[in-house]
Amino acid sequence: MLGLGALVWVAAVGFGFTSLFSYSVEAGTPASAPGRWPIESRMPAPPGAYRLVMTVHPQCPCSRASVTELNTLMALLRRERVKGYVLVVKPADVPDAWIRTESVRAAGRIPGVDVIVDVDGVESSRLGAATSGQVVLYDAAGRLRFAGGITPERGHIGDSAGRQRILSLVRTGAADGSDSLVFGCDLGATICPPRPHPGTSGS
């Protein structure tokens, strides 16, 4: 009886951990970022600098890890010319309190990063973001160099392929890839309506 109970217990706990692990590594929809910096963008483009843009869902628990990783990444890139932006997606019909979260406050404390409230996800749509935590990197000439996530799994901090590729691209101009899996909540109806990419800019 005890042996049977123990077997059932081991199987149940094993199933639980397997499910939890599967959820943790379940990637979100990748970005369909335009090849060049969108001309309609209202984000300033400092001359000669890379532009690193992260889109976050303010209520998504995974955003905390994404912002933490952005903080680490910006610290590692402090000697490089990189301007960071965090787009906080906010539907127009929700109160401002909806975006007053710890993730957004933490993003505001990152040196070299501007936090922009993106009402109805206008800017995020231009960058093709579909999942919270999406990062895009454009070089000084406005060319897309990277699109993906910078957390190793859903809501987890730590090194990731995304971090390594961005570091390599900025430092050496090359990397072993230009994308990575992105882990976070679906931006879904926070971006309404999804927009095409009508125009691009070379700088």
Added chain:
Amino acid sequence: MEESVSGVMRGLGNNAAGRADVLYREHVQARRAKADRMMAILMVAQWFFAIGLALLVSPYAWAGKTREFHPHLLAAIFMGGGIALLPVLLALYRPGQLVTRHVVVASQMLWSALFIHLTGGRIETHFHVFGSLAFAAFYFDWGVLATATLVVAADHLIRGMLYPESVYGITNPEWWRFLEHAGWVAFEDIVLVWFAVTGLKEFKTMAARQAQVEALKESEEAKSAALQMVLREIQPSLAGSAH
């Protein structure tokens, strides 16, 4: 009459050794049963803590403006409850038994894995592993330390093979990175195994001393009884000679 008294004294010597063994077993059993009860309380406390943590850190998963309960909250409630259930039942109904302490310690290490998940892999949460190993030392049994270590090693090995970032925090860990992690666990294990082995030796010494004290007391009582017996036997002779 002399034979019967010396027989009592010889018997006490043998009994003292046996009594020391009984006292030692009773003491170790009582300590392990107490540790089971304490760990059962800890299991329940960790369950509540996990639910509170999930409510605080990740109550909802979002898709746009819609939300649903986050899988971490469900994991804290159901997996946490599941992890705690068997060890609590065993601690209640089979306290002090070998199977109970092995299940309790294995569950405690599973709590570490769950907490690491719930906190998004925070490095600080990994301290729970080392705290839990120290708790396993309450049992004064190196075998349960081996079980705890095996659970940690299995978790690292499986996740390290499937998804190394989730264990080591880097994408391409060196082949020896597993040994580095195992080395720190072994470092604590060595100290705790030494603590368990020397602790049991001390319990044996204490039990032997207590048995000696009890034997001495019994010996004194036996001497007294023997003296009373002798006095009773020689009393008529003494009375006769007095007449």
